[in-house]
Amino acid sequence: MDTITTMKKVKQQLHEAGFKLTPQREATLLVLLENEKDHLSAEEVFFFVKRKSPEIGLATVYRTLEILTELHVVDKVNFNDGVSRYDLRKEGAQHFHHHLLCIECGNIEEIEEDLLGDVEEIVESKYHFIVKDHRLTFHGICQNCQKK
Numbered sequence: 001m002d003t004i005t006t007m008k009k010v011k012q013q014l015h016e017a018g019f020k021l022t023p024q025r026e027a028t029l030l031v032l033l034e035n036e037k038d039h040l041s042a043e044e045v046f047f048f049v050k051r052k053s054p055e056i057g058l059a060t061v062y063r064t065l066e067i068l069t070e071l072h073v074v075d076k077v078n079f080n081d082g083v084s085r086y087d088l089r090k091e092g093a094q095h096f097h098h099h100l101l102c103i104e105c106g107n108i109e110e111i112e113e114d115l116l117g118d119v120e121e122i123v124e125s126k127y128h129f130i131v132k133d134h135r136l137t138f139h140g141i142c143q144n145c146q147k148k
């Protein structure tokens with residue numbers, strides 16, 4: 001899905017939820033789209049947005065990220081460093097994608113496949129818990145670090 005299509009879709013979502021896509025919010029969303037593979041913190045998003053819209057404040061970026069989280073456009077993730085990071089939800093994804101976190105270099109890779117279908121069935125039948133989503137991060141050593 002390209003940037004313009006995603007932008008249109010999010011605009012529609014915001015509109016339906018009663019929010020407007022102001023230029024500042026649009027700039028924030030654009031930064032997230034341009035750094036889709038990364039897991040940016042609010043401060044990092046702010047840093048990039050400021051280059052495009054120097055007048056923007058950190059509070060606006062925070063608020064926009066909160067709204068986008070509420071609308072499930074992005075997911076808030078925490079890895080080892082205690083910093084909240086924002087991750088674009090993949091188009092059509094039922095569940096949050098999984099992560100591979102390298103304990104040597106800190107690199108984060110994403111797993112697209114939802115591997116937890118069986119696990120969820122067990123949780124639902126045995127623990128009578130209705131699963132809505134899950135977070136899964138594998139901690140280990142990435143291919144690059146294995147070579148060293």
Ligand SMILES: [Zn+2]
Nearest residue numbers: 039087099110
């Ligand atoms: Zn991710």
Ligand SMILES: [Zn+2]
Nearest residue numbers: 102105142145
């Ligand atoms: Zn590594």
